[in-house]
Amino acid sequence: MHEHDVIVVGAGGAGLRAAIAAQEAGADVAIVSKLHPVRSHTGAAEGGINAALRDADSWQDHAYDTMKGSDYLGDAPAVEALCKESPEEVIQLEHWGMPFSREEDGRVSQRPFGGLSFPRTTYAGAETGHQMLHTMYEQVVKRGVTVYDEWHVMDLAVTDEEDPADRTCHGVVAYDIQSGEVSGFRADDGVILATGGMGQVFDHTTNAVANTGDGVAMAYRAGVPMEDMEFIQFHPTTLPSTGVLISEGVRGEGGILYNSEGERFMFEHGYANNDGELASRDVVSRAELTEVNEGRGIEDEYVHLDMRHLGEERILDRLENILHLAEDFEGADGLTEPMPVKPGQHYAMGGIETNEFGETVIGGLYAAGECACASVHGANRLGGNALPELIVFGKRAGRHAAGEDMGEAEITTGRDGEWEPAEYEFEVEVGETGGQGPAAADGGAVASDAESVLGTAVERAEGYVEELLARKGRNHAEIRSQVQETMTANVNVFREEGRLEETLGDLHEAREAYKDVAVSDPSRTFNTDLIHTMETRNILDIAEALTMGALARKEFRGAHWRKEHQERKDEEWLKHTLVSWNDGEPELWYKPTILEGEDKTYEPKSRSY
Amino acid sequence: MSTQIPKQTEESSETEAEAEAPSKGDERRTEKRRRAAEERARRQAEEAEKAAADEETIELKVFRYDPEVEGKQEPRFDTFHVPFTKGMTVLDALMYSRDNYDSSLTFRHSCRQAVCGSDAMFVNGGQKLACKTQIVDLQEPIRVEPLPHAEVEKDLVVDMEHFYDQMEAVEPYFQTNEYPDGELEEQRQTRENREKVKMSTRCIWCGACMSSCNIAAGDNEYLGPAAINKAYRFAMDEREGEDIKQERLEIIEQEHGVWRCQTQFSCTEVCPKDIPLTEHIQELKREAVKSNLKFW
Ligand SMILES: Cc1cc2nc3c(=O)[nH]c(=O)nc-3n(C[C@H](O)[C@H](O)[C@H](O)COP(=O)(O)OP(=O)(O)OC[C@H]3O[C@@H](n4cnc5c(N)ncnc54)[C@H](O)[C@@H]3O)c2cc1C
Ligand code: SF4
Ligand code: FES
Numbered sequence: 001m002h003e004h005d006v007i008v009v010g011a012g013g014a015g016l017r018a019a020i021a022a023q024e025a026g027a028d029v030a031i032v033s034k035l036h037p038v039r040s041h042t043g044a045a046e047g048g049i050n051a052a053l054r055d056a057d058s059w060q061d062h063a064y065d066t067m068k069g070s071d072y073l074g075d076a077p078a079v080e081a082l083c084k085e086s087p088e089e090v091i092q093l094e095h096w097g098m099p100f101s102r103e104e105d106g107r108v109s110q111r112p113f114g115g116l117s118f119p120r121t122t123y124a125g126a127e128t129g130h131q132m133l134h135t136m137y138e139q140v141v142k143r144g145v146t147v148y149d150e151w152h153v154m155d156l157a158v159t160d161e162e163d164p165a166d167r168t169c170h171g172v173v174a175y176d177i178q179s180g181e182v183s184g185f186r187a188d189d190g191v192i193l194a195t196g197g198m199g200q201v202f203d204h205t206t207n208a209v210a211n212t213g214d215g216v217a218m219a220y221r222a223g224v225p226m227e228d229m230e231f232i233q234f235h236p237t238t239l240p241s242t243g244v245l246i247s248e249g250v251r252g253e254g255g256i257l258y259n260s261e262g263e264r265f266m267f268e269h270g271y272a273n274n275d276g277e278l279a280s281r282d283v284v285s286r287a288e289l290t291e292v293n294e295g296r297g298i299e300d301e302y303v304h305l306d307m308r309h310l311g312e313e314r315i316l317d318r319l320e321n322i323l324h325l326a327e328d329f330e331g332a333d334g335l336t337e338p339m340p341v342k343p344g345q346h347y348a349m350g351g352i353e354t355n356e357f358g359e360t361v362i363g364g365l366y367a368a369g370e371c372a373c374a375s376v377h378g379a380n381r382l383g384g385n386a387l388p389e390l391i392v393f394g395k396r397a398g399r400h401a402a403g404e405d406m407g408e409a410e411i412t413t414g415r416d417g418e419w420e421p422a423e424y425e426f427e428v429e430v431g432e433t434g435g436q437g438p439a440a441a442d443g444g445a446v447a448s449d450a451e452s453v454l455g456t457a458v459e460r461a462e463g464y465v466e467e468l469l470a471r472k473g474r475n476h477a478e479i480r481s482q483v484q485e486t487m488t489a490n491v492n493v494f495r496e497e498g499r500l501e502e503t504l505g506d507l508h509e510a511r512e513a514y515k516d517v518a519v520s521d522p523s524r525t526f527n528t529d530l531i532h533t534m535e536t537r538n539i540l541d542i543a544e545a546l547t548m549g550a551l552a553r554k555e556f557r558g559a560h561w562r563k564e565h566q567e568r569k570d571e572e573w574l575k576h577t578l579v580s581w582n583d584g585e586p587e588l589w590y591k592p593t594i595l596e597g598e599d600k601t602y603e604p605k606s607r608s609y
Numbered sequence: 610m611s612t613q614i615p616k617q618t619e620e621s622s623e624t625e626a627e628a629e630a631p632s633k634g635d636e637r638r639t640e641k642r643r644r645a646a647e648e649r650a651r652r653q654a655e656e657a658e659k660a661a662a663d664e665e666t667i668e669l670k671v672f673r674y675d676p677e678v679e680g681k682q683e684p685r686f687d688t689f690h691v692p693f694t695k696g697m698t699v700l701d702a703l704m705y706s707r708d709n710y711d712s713s714l715t716f717r718h719s720c721r722q723a724v725c726g727s728d729a730m731f732v733n734g735g736q737k738l739a740c741k742t743q744i745v746d747l748q749e750p751i752r753v754e755p756l757p758h759a760e761v762e763k764d765l766v767v768d769m770e771h772f773y774d775q776m777e778a779v780e781p782y783f784q785t786n787e788y789p790d791g792e793l794e795e796q797r798q799t800r801e802n803r804e805k806v807k808m809s810t811r812c813i814w815c816g817a818c819m820s821s822c823n824i825a826a827g828d829n830e831y832l833g834p835a836a837i838n839k840a841y842r843f844a845m846d847e848r849e850g851e852d853i854k855q856e857r858l859e860i861i862e863q864e865h866g867v868w869r870c871q872t873q874f875s876c877t878e879v880c881p882k883d884i885p886l887t888e889h890i891q892e893l894k895r896e897a898v899k900s901n902l903k904f905w
Contacts, residue, residue, distance in 0.1 A: 036769070038814050039717075039725040053793070087793055094795050097783025097846065099803060099810045106797025130724055131810060138782035178762065208719040241696045244722045328723065328741050331696070333646055477708040521713030523677040526763045529712040 001454065004030040004146065006401045007172055007187040008194060009153045009215060011037035013045075013129070013390035014369025014397075015194030016136035018358075019145050021398030022192075029402075030146040032153055032174050032185055034210065034531070037137045041196055041208040042390065045129020046247035046321065047113065048121035049093075050384040051086040054110070057118040059083040060600075066385060067595075067602040069115045069280055070378025071558035072574060073228065076597035077410040078356045078374035081396070086388035089395065090122055098135040100124050101318065111318075112252045113383045115280040115609070119252075121384040126247050126321035132387060148185075150177040152531050153214065154464075156191065156222045157184065157457040158362060159448045164223030164580075165414045169365035170450040173461040177531065180524025182462045184454040190401030193219060193352060193367040194394065200535070201543045202345035202492075203484035206238055206245040215371040217538035219352045220545070224360045225414065225578040225589075227373040228350035229542065230549030231559050233381055234493045236284035238344030239330040240302045246322055246341055248383040251277040253318055255307040257288070258338065259296040265303070272609040279609035282380045282559040285343035285493050292342070304338035343493055347386060349377040349559065350549075353413055353578060357406050358397030361414030368397040374411070375576065378593070379558020411594060419578075422588035424552040427501055428508045430544055431585040468533060473518030476533040482510050483536075483543050491547055496563035500551045507544050514540060545579040548588055553577060570604050648746070655745045666690040668750040669702055671714065675763045678713075684761075686752075687711070693744065699732055699753065700739035703765075716765035723881060726813030729820070730765050731757055736817035736879040756820035772816045775833050779840040779860055784853045802847040809842040809889060811882040818876035818886055830865040834876035834886040837861055841889040844896065855900060862897045870894075 006022040008015045011033035022029045031037070052062045062083035067074050090108075094100060100108040101123055112119040124131040140147065151174040161167045171186040195215030199207020220226050236257075237246040251257075257277050259265045266272050271287035272279030279287075288303050297303060307315060307322075312335055315323065319334075326332045326339045352367040354360050354374050360367055369390045376389055400406050486506040490499040514537060521529040555569040556562055575590040595602045669689045675681035689706040691697075700718055707714040717727040721740045728739040731754040733747050744751070759767035789796055818834040819825050825833045832840075843849055844857040861867050867890055876886040 035719060035725070035727070036773070036814075039719055039727045041720065041725070043724045043813070044720050044722060091793050091795060095788060097785075097843070097848065099798075099806060099846075102798055102800050102803050104800065106799055107795050125807075127724075127811070130813070134810070135783075141777055142780075142782040208725065209721065210719045242721060325722065329696070336646070475708075475712055477712065481708075519712075521715075523675050523713065523763065525675060525677045526715050526766050527713075528707075528715050 001184040001186060002030065002148070003186045003188070004028050005187065005189040006192065006398070007032060007185050008192045008398075009033070009172060010040070010194035010196060010369070010371075011035070011137070011147065011149070012040035012042035012194060012196050012369060013132055013136065013387060014196075014394040015040075015192070016133070016140055017391045017394030018192045018194055018368055018398035018401075020136065020139055020143065021395040022402040023143055023145055025399045025402035025404050027189060027402035030148060030185065031140070032148045032151050032172065034150065034152040034177065036149040037140065037147060038134060040133060041211055042133040043130045044206070044208065044245070045132070045387055046126045046245060047249040047252070048111065048123030048128045048384045049086070049090055049132070049387040050113065050116065050120050050382070051090040051122055051388060052083065052118070052120055053087050053090065053108070053122065054118075054120070057120050059087070061117055062086075062120060063597065064602070065115060065117050066376065066382060068605070068607060069380055069382040071380055071568065071607055072570070072595065072602065072604040073231070073375070073378030073557060073576070073593055075375050075411050075594040076602055077594060078376045080597050081356050082376045082385070082389060082392050085392045089388060089391040093132060093135055093391070096135050096139055098124065098131050100131075111249065112278065114248055114251065114275070114278045114284070115382040116384070121252065123249065126249055126319050128387065148174070151175065152177055152534070153218070154182075154461045154534060155457055156218055156365065157454040158222045158365070159453055164361050165416070167223055168363040168448075169222070170453050173454070173457045175461070175465065177526055180527060182458060182465060184458045186450055186454055187364070189403060190364045190366055192358065192397050192401055193365070193371055194369045195371045197370045198348050198539070198542050199345050200480075201483065201487055201539050201546065203481070203488045204238070204243045205345040206235055206243050207345065212535035212538050213348075213371070213542045214535060214538050215367065216351050217541045219360060219365065219367065220541060220579070220581050222362060222365075223581060224362055224365065225353045225580045226350060226542070226545045227353040227578050228375060228378075228549070228576050229348070229546040229579060230553055230577060231349035231379050232345060232546065233281055233347040233349060233559050234285045234343040235346035236281055236288055236343050237305055237341040238346070239326065240340050240342050242329050243344045244325055244329045245346070246305060246325065246339060247319070248281075250305060250307050250319060250322055253307070253314065254310055255305050256309075257284070258304045258306060259291045260298045261296055263296070265291050265296070275609035280380055280382060283609055286561060288341075288343055289493050298340065302340045302342040305341045306338035307334055308336065308338070347381055349373070349375070349379065349381055355409040355411040355413050356396070357400045357409055358393055359400065359409065359413065366397040366401050368393040379560060412591070417591060419589055419591045422552050422590060424588060426504060426548065426551070428505045430504065430508070430548060431581070465530065468517070468519045468530060469522060471518045473516040474513060475520065476517050476536040479510050479513050479517065480532070480536045480539060483507065483539055487543055491550055494561055494563065495550055497551065500547055503547050504544070504551070507540065507547065511540055545586060548579060548586060549577040552588055574604070665693045667693050667702065667744055669706060670750050670752045671703070671706070671765070672754040673764055674761055675713075688750070697744045698740055699730070699737070699742045699744065699747070699751065700728055702744060702751075703739060703753065715763045724813055726815035729756055729815040729817040731755060731820070736821050738815060738817070738881045741881055756816060758820050758826040759816070769816060771829070772814070772819055772833070772835070775819070775836040776814065776839055778832060779836050780857070781839045781843070783843060783846070783849065785849050787850060796848045798848055806842050806845050808884050809838050809845070811884055812838055813882060815881060817879045817881060821875040821879045823873060823875070824869050824871060828865060828869060831869045832861065832866050834890065837867055837870075837893060838884060838886050838889050841893055844893065858893070858897050858900050861893055867894050867897060
């Protein structure tokens with residue numbers, strides 16, 4: 001067993017920032033990550049980090065843009081924290097040596113991004129995430145924070161109380177990928193989940209193969225609600241064959257979208273008469289698919305993104321990485337031809353329910369980064385707003401977990417504030433069959449002291465691994481691709497009731513199949529078959545919550561488009577969707593959105609670009 | 610328990626496309642792009658041909674070894690026949706083989722877009738990122754092996770600890786004592802200086818360079834190209850002060866530092882991020898000489 005004050009799970013931008021903050025606040029911190037830190041998906045971020053750094057800009061404008069972009073499903077206290085603190089956090093990165101792109105006067109460069117009223121996106125070429133991840137890892141090395149890399153965290157060690165709000169998290173259980181050993185990690189002060197996105201729920205995604213939503217599923221099974229899972233961002237410019245992302249920076253710099261008739265459709269077909277290509281992502285994604293569906297797509301699949309007119313010099317200066325990506329992964333030369341693009345899964349707006357300090361409903365358990373939902377992005381995230389989220393909320397969670405007093409939270413968690421149950425009857429059985437894997441808080445009597453809670457969790461996890469290795473049965477890969485296919489076919493940019501119902505049925509079947517899952521590689525050394533099998537269970541839980549939320553939300557808001565409901569219904573739906581794991585079943589409920597900010601209330605207005 | 614696989618072989622024809630001696634930045638890039646365009650035209654033609662021939666499969670010979678499993682304790686090659694699809698990479702072919710034929714086939718991978726650095730392997734006799742290597746650019750059968758000069762843990766997975774240790778030995782973090790007044794003020798950096806360090810900051814820690822280096826293979830303590838490049842990234846950053854630069858030069862100048870490099874260029878050839886590693890090492894040698902002259 002390993003023991004530290006604070007355990008951070010995940011070593012992307014959020015995890016590294018949390019670890020640094022907790023260490024600065026005096027805690028003995030360890031990071032446990034299934035990938036070596038520099039392999040985390042934050043390294044793939046391209047476009048940039050939003051921060052109101054200039055005199056002509058203000059955090060209030062940034063907050064306004066973010067609330068509008070969220071389609072009024074963001075919670076103002078979290079959004080304001082993001083916008084107020086990102087300037088100092090970006091400058092902090094700069095002071096740590098991050099190689100930002102520079103202006104003539106030596107200051108960091110900023111560029112326009114979709115949905116922003118000021119060019120406030122700071123960047124490092126088209127490799128902002130890579131530079132940010134490495135800069136922060138360097139600081140972690142400098143501080144000598146303990147890093148357990150290639151350890152797959154399987155489960156949380158949580159006390160077994162009836163009400164999730166009474167539960168406490170004492171640590172995590174992890175599997176050493178190199179040796180096959182299962183071990184407990186005790187956290188005396190807190191566990192911070194920073195496990196990133198869940199793109200692998202879909203089969204056309206910009207996300208890494210490791211992005212399987214482990215933290216979200218783990219917290220969910222321990223009793224923390226998943227919030228706003230139906231809001232998935234589909235990025236309008238991904239390469240058709242792989243899902244590799246072509247940064248929004250291309251449109252920010254002036255890149256133009258054309259259909260097969262050579263029309264600049266964002267304007268010519270009236271999708272966004274003011275902002276054109278720089279309308280927010282949901283708007284552009286729908287426009288592209290509408291073009292394709294109406295027969296104006298290229299090869300019935302994609303549209304063209306053209307940046308040739310920007311000129312070689314500017315492209316090489318600011319978007320060089322894009323040239324390499326388009327060339328290596330799609331065989332297109334961005335300097336001489338337009339690049340093919342189509343929408344792909346990109347970002348999960350929803351995730352583990354937290355307040356503005358990263359606290360969850362379970363004592364001692366925090367979450368930050370893409371796996372968390374504070375919520376700053378509501379129904380639609382603005383480009384360039386995820387990276388500041390990692391550092392602002394990573395830092396907040398780290399300091400809070402290390403015991404710093406941060407005052408009273410305005411956002412409530414669990415059923416502490418107002419809430420209402422969902423009135424929705426699902427036609428197929430949901431939940432229950434997720435397999436016999438560790439499920440923290442509903443597995444029989446567990447004592448409340450840290451030692452035995454952890455001991456029991458380790459035992460259960462060991463048993464689970466042994467069982468998966470010992471028995472005969474199905475390969476997870478088949479089940480995983482079933483899930484990805486049905487999600488991509490039916491719970492994508494465009495959604496309709498019948499097909500969502502059908503998906504729940506498919507997921508039910510996949511859950512049944514998962515009951516027989518087995519690992520055929522008997523080895524204890526680097527058993528990726530085993531890891532992928534455990535991840536597939538997480539994918540199942542998440543896909544189901546996502547589909548349930550999408551079915552129940554009968555309106556059109558942000559990224560959530562419904563065929564039967566073509567308008568935003570503020571009277572009824574200014575509320576967050578929550579899915580809780582309750583005795584082997586998911587339960588759906590709602591809580592209101594907080595629109596009152598520090599000095600203003602963000603009144604919902606119609607969203608046009 | 611682990612094993613070393615045979616040393617780098619002579620078959621280097623696959624690497625020729627990248628095997629140019631580094632000249633100066635832009636020229637090199639333009640030349641590279643021109644070649645890439647030719648390459649692309651060729652590839653598209655070949656792909657069309659392959660895709661037209663129904664049921665075209667490619668043959669993959671993959672190195673297998675697992676210390677835990679009796680049948681795999683002796684290193685061997687397994688052959689997989691994978692249906693070819695347009696744009697298929699070596700990583701795609703490996704994933705297909707794993708998901709459809711043998712779920713115990715083991716390799717690291719994550720981003721699929723050449724940024725996480727986890728899938729550097731030895732493909733047809735050259736260090737490559739599997740995700741960035743197109744099948745149509747390779748001769749069949751395609752041989753996939755773990756990185757040479759590293760301990761094999763299992764199949765294509767090698768132990769990276771030594772590589773990480775070397776990276777961390779050069780104090781790979783920004784150090785300065787001078788911050789601008791005011792919390793929200795940046796430490797200004799000229800565009801020229803950013804340009805100068807830019808290529809060096811692109812390293813994704815894949816380990817390909819270290820694996821290709823004969824000196825590193827013979828001298829386990831040699832810092833190696835990636836770590837020296839990391840030192841370069843900071844030593845050349847104008848925002849760090851002179852005293853710190855001096856300390857940095859002392860680190861890279863030690864017995865197992867820059868002077869070991871015999872400018873064989875193999876690191877520069879294999880680097881998937883086109884970092885001019887040999888040039889950087891040479892430049893640091895010159896800096897070290899200059900600073901010594903100053904002191905003696
Ligand atoms: C291609 C791409 C481009 C993007 N560009 C931008 C951009 O320009 N600007 C912007 O603001 N946002 C961008 N985003 C979004 C943003 O990059 C991500 O939301 C963000 O990087 C996620 O960071 P994270 O720290 O939450 O997670 P990650 O960086 O994904 O890290 C997750 C960590 O958790 C670990 N982990 C996961 N599961 C487990 C487990 N079971 N056990 C142990 N460890 C585990 C992993 O090893 C990893 O270290 C982009 C996203 C993508 C995919
Ligand atoms: S310098 Fe190049 S080859 Fe070496 S580790 Fe870095 S990216 Fe890989
Ligand atoms: S999979 Fe990330 S570099 Fe190849």
